[in-house]
């Protein structure tokens with residue numbers, strides 16, 4: 001969970017007559033509207049910088065021992081600011097829950113060639129972490145982000161012996177990796193970083209053939225997992241929807257099994273959600289799809305409408321901590337830092353969710369996602385109050 005996406009809890013608790021202790025750590029709550037002038041490009045710059053927070057939150061969680069991620073330092077510049085314990089726990093749950101879904105996808109029919117497409121991947125290290133755990137020669141991984149962010153990522157990969165070695169281990173020596181002259185793209189048959197504004201893909205003109213010019217090495221035959229970890233929420237709802245339907249209907253043929261994982265905030269209508277929105281708004285950050293996809297049931301409906309008819313599931317981070325994290329791991333994580341504000345933790349965790357859905361295909365591994373995901377425990381609708 002990025003600190004700039006977290007409301008100032010002290011403000012919230014004071015508002016509720018709670019126990020705010022006036023502590024301030026990290027960059028959360030240090031809202032400034034001074035650099036926001038409302039133009040499209042400055043709004044984009046603000047959105048692009050949300051990745052700095054994602055990287056900072058990851059580093060904080062790694063340094064304290066919540067996550068094992070030897071690749072995180074390669075994509076992070078500057079000193080690490082320690083986040084609040086509740087935020088570190090949030091980062092832990094978010095990362096491990098998405099990892100669990102991704103791992104199940106990869107481990108089901110493991111010899112089947114597969115593809116992952118990460119929207120707004122930023123400085124995410126997931127591909128490197130996957131490679132460090134298994135030899136995935138039959139996985140094509142795509143990351144899409146603005147050129148300003150892909151340039152930073154490509155430069156970081158080139159600087160880091162660890163990331164280079166890890167890429168080398170899957171590719172073998174003979175295979176060509178192309179980095180553009182401007183340094184903002186990286187292409188190979190296994191790993192691709194595309195400097196593309198996703199809104200361009202929402203445009204109706206691209207079809208299955210022309211999209212491969214924008215996204216070289218896109219497979220239109222492999223079961224594919226789409227991933228939006230705090231990305232589509234920054235787009236206008238019509239564009240966010242159009243991107244999903246473009247992938248589901250035009251870019252990946254309907255016969256191919258397709259899955260989607262979304263991680264983003266929910267429940268904007270209660271006092272906590274209101275504070276979250278107004279804190280971000282003062283910094284020029286607008287969670288544009290939050291109102292439309294404000295609850296677990298709305299997220300599930302979103303998946304259904306976008307063509308993920310095989311299954312639609314969702315759970316908030318509070319539920320995922322309780323139900324998905326093994327007791328031994330809970331004990332380990334709880335021992336890392338004192339987290340005495342259980343009320344704050346639950347409140348925060350109930351405002352972020354993971355939603356996952358899939359369609360079966362007519363492929364020989366048509367039910368791959370069904371097999372991979374249908375047994376995972378999701379949250380009941382009754383626990384999802386639309387008016388929260």
Ligand SMILES: C[S@@+](CC[C@H](N)C(=O)[O-])C[C@H]1O[C@@H](n2cnc3c(N)ncnc32)[C@H](O)[C@@H]1O
Pocket residue numbers: 002047048049050051054055119120121122123124144145146149196197198199228229230231234235
């Ligand atoms: C909060 S960061 C999340 C980064 C990464 N997914 C993670 O969870 O660590 C949001 C990312 O989405 C990217 N993004 C937002 N809108 C985008 C768009 N229209 N096209 C491409 N990338 C976009 C931003 O540039 C940023 O890197």
